[in-house]
Amino acid sequence: MELRLLRSFVVVAEELNVGRAALKLHLTQPSLSRQIAALEHDLGVELFARVRKRFVLTAAGETFLADARELLRRSDEAVRTAQRTQRGELGTLRLRFVQSATFEVLPRILGPFRAAYPQVILDLESMTTIRQTEALRDGRIDVGLLRPASAGGTDAVQLGPRLTSRVVSADPLVVALPAQHRLARRKRVRLADLAEEAFVLYSRPSGPAVHDTIVGFCRAAGFSPRIEQEAADVQTIVSLVAAGLGVSLLITPAPLSNPDFVVYRELSDDLPPWQLSVAWSPDNRSPVLARFLESV
The missing domain is CATH 1.10.10.10 (Winged helix-like DNA-binding domain superfamily/Winged helix DNA-binding domain)
Known part of the structure; x- marks a missing residue:
């Protein structure tokens, strides 16, 4: 008929x-x-x-x-x-992100996209950079917010021949200190001032690039950090610093904290910022992905 x-x-x-x-x-x-x-x-x-x-x-x-x-x-x-x-107005966007993206970049990106395409289903989950790159190559996700393999670099990063990325944020490191720490009164801190301190760092299995780069910065400043505690997420790291178990180096923006327990101080060392990139596979022809990349 x-x-x-x-x-x-x-x-x-x-x-x-x-x-x-x-x-x-x-x-x-x-x-x-x-x-x-x-x-x-x-x-x-x-x-x-x-x-x-x-x-x-x-x-x-x-x-x-x-x-x-x-x-x-x-x-x-x-x-x-x-x-x-x-037109990309309907469908699902499978987005994964490193934890440090949640404090500023993720809401800054998702807000306008949600307003422009309210009927797109957002499939969101925190995921490490390594797992994101694997999932992108396998086609299990559409787009990732991840950290390149090292701090610094150009504003157009290739994550292998099958992925493309663009930098959306360049974020410096800060020192997280217990509020009563001897260095907390300073506005800026040198890495060398931390040579004798106990450190709380990202665990290497959960973020090898972050862990190794921070250790490399410390060694370039003349010391190897004495790592007393490790954690997989930044909130736990901040809690351990607040408890006085050590100091830490965190990618900004750092999570909000009570200044009676933890303070953040800038580093005076000339260190490259840590780039946050949006990454995707050019083979992915999803109209929703195309609209999201335009929004970003």
Whole structure:
């Protein structure tokens, strides 16, 4: 059954006049009459009858009219849904992010995107850079907010031949100190001032690039950090610093904390910032991904 025949039938049923219906449909009366006859032939029922010179719906026509309207409504909705999906207005975005992105960049990026595309489903989860790159290459996620392998670098980073990335933030390190620490009174701290301190650092399995780079910075300043505690997430690191178990170096922006327990101080050393990048596979043709990258 052709949709054009259904549309013609609905207009004739609403007008109950072939002449007026033909004008609305931009058809000739004979053409419209042939369409109605073809539809009746396909259905095997009469849809219209003449009663006392009036054009009326039969009982079958009355029943069929409600169903025809619903079929046309669903057909139009299917077309609109397909078009909106093609434009990236509908669908799912599988986004993963390193934890340090949650304090500033993630809300700054997601807010405008959600406002522009409110019906896109956001599949969000925290994930390390290594796991993100694997998931991107395997096609298990669409886009990642991750840290390049080392601090510094250019503003266009290639994560291997199958991934592309662009830097969205360049974030320095800060020192996290217990509030009563001897260095807490200073506005800025040198790395060398921390040579004798116990450290609380990111555990290497959870973030080898971050761990190794921070250790490398310390060694360049003339000492190897004495790591007393390790943690997989920054909130735990801050809690351990607050408890007096050591000092730490954190990628900014650092989580909000009570200044009665933990303070953050800038480093006076000339260190490269740590870049946060948005990464994706150029083979991923998702319209939702394309809209997200435009928004970013």
